[in-house]
Amino acid sequence: KAGVTQTPRYLIKTRGQQVTLSCSPISGHRSVSWYQQTPGQGLQFLFEYFSETQRNKGNFPGRFSGRQFSNSRSEMNVSTLELGDSALYLCASSLTAGDYGYTFGSGTRLTVV
């Protein structure tokens, strides 16, 4: 059974650019959540999607956005990148909304220079 797949694994971007990260959940999982992990702030919730609808959004600026497709795959986008956006971005999937027994992907390591 394939796990949660995140692409790309590593990204280097320049300040001011935008980036799109992709997440394919486990087959049959319909809920996708995104977290940002940094050494200073730990794991911070970004968004949760279920049935192509954003159910909840964390305390991040509007530069952070996401969406979910009909096949449950999800993307998140960060526009006008800042140095402080450098982080590991983790996608987690679960069977349904409100199921927090997540399976995480290995993450996308974003470095902003």
Place this chain on the structure above:
Amino acid sequence: QQQVKQSPQSLIVQKGGIPIINCAYENTAFDYFPWYQQFPGKGPALLIAIRPDVSEKKEGRFTISFNKSAKQFSLHIMDSQPGDSATYFCAASSKGAQKLVFGQGTRLTINP
């Protein structure tokens, strides 16, 4: 109120010892308390989880103890092995929160 406080930040234990990691929370609406294990270069992996209607749960060498009145829960690892060396995160959620709130993590090292 949404915070989960985890301690210690780092812990070194000899092989066979029983490391204990503690977490405390304020929000009494939290009703799901998982523990995650993370190895370098990997995402967190769900180890074990507990709900507040039980005081203890064991899965293999991992045990969660839960004290509802004190609003604390802890992870114990029996017969620890060098392969258990990783970062461990506690977390909490509730239906109202619609997300997991994570502790800051504990870097555990098991010496051979």
